[in-house]
Amino acid sequence: MYYVSTRNKTDRRTAAQAIEKGLAADGGLMTPEVLPKLSHNGLDTMKDMSYQQRAVYVMNAYLDDFTSSELASFAAKAYGGGKFDVKEVAPVRQVDDSTYCLELWHGPTCAFKDMALQMLPHLLTASLKKNQEGKTVCILVATSGDTGKAALEGFRDVDKTRILVFYPKDGVSAIQELQMNTQEGENVGVCSVVGNFDDAQTGVKKLFSDEKLREELADRGFFLSSANSINWGRVLPQIVYYISAYCDLLRDGKLQKGDPVNVCVPTGNFGNILAAYYAREMGVPIKKLICASNANNVLTDFLNTGVYDRNRTFYNTMSPSMDILISSNLERLLFALSGHDDAQVREYMAQLNECGRYEVSAAIKGKMDKVFSAGCCDDSQTQQTIGAMWKEHRYLIDTHTAVAFHVLEQYRKQSGDTTPAIVVSTASPFKFCDNVLGALGVEQAAEGTGVLEQLSQLTGIPAPAPLAALKEKQVRFTQSVTKEHMVDQVLEMLR
Numbered sequence: 001m002y003y004v005s006t007r008n009k010t011d012r013r014t015a016a017q018a019i020e021k022g023l024a025a026d027g028g029l030m031t032p033e034v035l036p037k038l039s040h041n042g043l044d045t046m047k048d049m050s051y052q053q054r055a056v057y058v059m060n061a062y063l064d065d066f067t068s069s070e071l072a073s074f075a076a077k078a079y080g081g082g083k084f085d086v087k088e089v090a091p092v093r094q095v096d097d098s099t100y101c102l103e104l105w106h107g108p109t110c111a112f113k114d115m116a117l118q119m120l121p122h123l124l125t126a127s128l129k130k131n132q133e134g135k136t137v138c139i140l141v142a143t144s145g146d147t148g149k150a151a152l153e154g155f156r157d158v159d160k161t162r163i164l165v166f167y168p169k170d171g172v173s174a175i176q177e178l179q180m181n182t183q184e185g186e187n188v189g190v191c192s193v194v195g196n197f198d199d200a201q202t203g204v205k206k207l208f209s210d211e212k213l214r215e216e217l218a219d220r221g222f223f224l225s226s227a228n229s230i231n232w233g234r235v236l237p238q239i240v241y242y243i244s245a246y247c248d249l250l251r252d253g254k255l256q257k258g259d260p261v262n263v264c265v266p267t268g269n270f271g272n273i274l275a276a277y278y279a280r281e282m283g284v285p286i287k288k289l290i291c292a293s294n295a296n297n298v299l300t301d302f303l304n305t306g307v308y309d310r311n312r313t314f315y316n317t318m319s320p321s322m323d324i325l326i327s328s329n330l331e332r333l334l335f336a337l338s339g340h341d342d343a344q345v346r347e348y349m350a351q352l353n354e355c356g357r358y359e360v361s362a363a364i365k366g367k368m369d370k371v372f373s374a375g376c377c378d379d380s381q382t383q384q385t386i387g388a389m390w391k392e393h394r395y396l397i398d399t400h401t402a403v404a405f406h407v408l409e410q411y412r413k414q415s416g417d418t419t420p421a422i423v424v425s426t427a428s429p430f431k432f433c434d435n436v437l438g439a440l441g442v443e444q445a446a447e448g449t450g451v452l453e454q455l456s457q458l459t460g461i462p463a464p465a466p467l468a469a470l471k472e473k474q475v476r477f478t479q480s481v482t483k484e485h486m487v488d489q490v491l492e493m494l495r
Helices: 015-021 042-046 051-060 068-079 120-130 146-155 174-181 197-208 211-220 232-251 271-282 298-305 330-337 342-355 362-371 379-393 399-415 429-439 450-459 465-472 483-493
Strands: 003-005 008-013 030-032 092-096 099-103 136-142 161-168 188-193 222-226 261-266 286-293 307-309 357-359 372-376 421-425
Touching: 003 015, 008 015, 008 342, 015 120, 015 232, 030 232, 030 330, 042 051, 042 232, 051 068, 051 232, 068 120, 092 232, 092 379, 099 232, 120 136, 120 146, 120 161, 120 232, 136 146, 136 197, 136 483, 146 161, 146 174, 146 188, 161 174, 161 197, 161 483, 174 429, 174 450, 174 465, 188 197, 188 483, 197 222, 197 483, 211 222, 211 483, 232 261, 232 271, 261 271, 261 399, 271 286, 271 330, 286 298, 286 399, 298 307, 298 372, 330 342, 330 362, 342 357, 362 372, 372 399, 379 399, 379 429, 399 421, 399 429, 429 450, 450 465
Parallel strands: 099 421, 136 161, 136 222, 161 188, 261 286, 261 421, 286 372
Antiparallel strands: 003 008, 003 030, 092 099, 307 357
């Protein structure tokens, strides 16, 4: 199978080449030329498999330059060895008669990004060997909170790699910031950026297109790649958990083969819900993909109107991982819905770069309407939802998951759709203790890591071990730069 740039489909790469580069030379995103389909019995075949086995089964269809034994080894290392605190890795919890929650935060950094970023280092280092790359790869990451820590942990002390994470100053939770700035490892770096996530993300993209920087790093024996979801090696492992969730519901008799489900995903950069779209295209009977946004509702407006417009107020919310106005992975959806019309995608992206907005064709809008619904949720509604879920179901959720539950409820009321739904839970509530405590009626949150114990005592739920261990960690990184000086940070790290 070959991968092509969303902006130039004549730029064809093997899977290993696509994963190594992360981003196409023209700024496009490497995407499969053809999406493989599950066999007629594929879901039945996976029903009784472990999560690791399902990962191999699904990824094998996309990675024909990797052997099944290689992928089995990667899956065992990524999802085994006690890295996840439950055997199921991505368990599905029943909330009520027609609602299920896919918990994706049982990994080492307590966020859904672990599902991909425990796998990506194995895919990337194997790709370097297959491509006979002699240089050391420097992974550049822009994070709105969770990707940074998950990438740092995944690439910590991995041979022939360096990793540098940029996050928005004052734009992540206190626990998220502490997780990153206490990161251990000899090959890691962390730096805050003055501004919001879009500033950090735009800055990283500019670094990738900086020819002078690329040449200088090559002379030093380095080249750049990405661990953000612009890298196909990030998106692919995410497809697995949607297929796995459906298989779990089949195995447990909650669904019969062919029964439809809706999937509601809290998302800002669009990668998480894009993976669900790909699972649907492969043959999982997903009826509606419900996109849940916070007050930064650029995706909600786009899916409802067909107009993408980032020229709007940016809000710092209590669901910071979704505080995004430039949703990079939307480009892959446009490529799919346009029938791989790279010229059309190029034009949309040029308009976005030049004037901050574009409007899709009527044909693309019609296709979106058949698959997607969208809604948004402000901070007050987020806290109300956390409180209601705890009171009614004794189910503790974080601020991002609350956005999804609220939007699902909105969708059901407006549409009358009673299809069973899977809500994607993207982070442990203990990563956002102050806001969760506030939702449960606590007026004064404890200082520092004391909030972890405070929330644990209130709910009777122990804090995840990786978060509880933060109080013993030393802060290693305190650097902060403007987006114009991000290049200096890269050069300093790679001296």
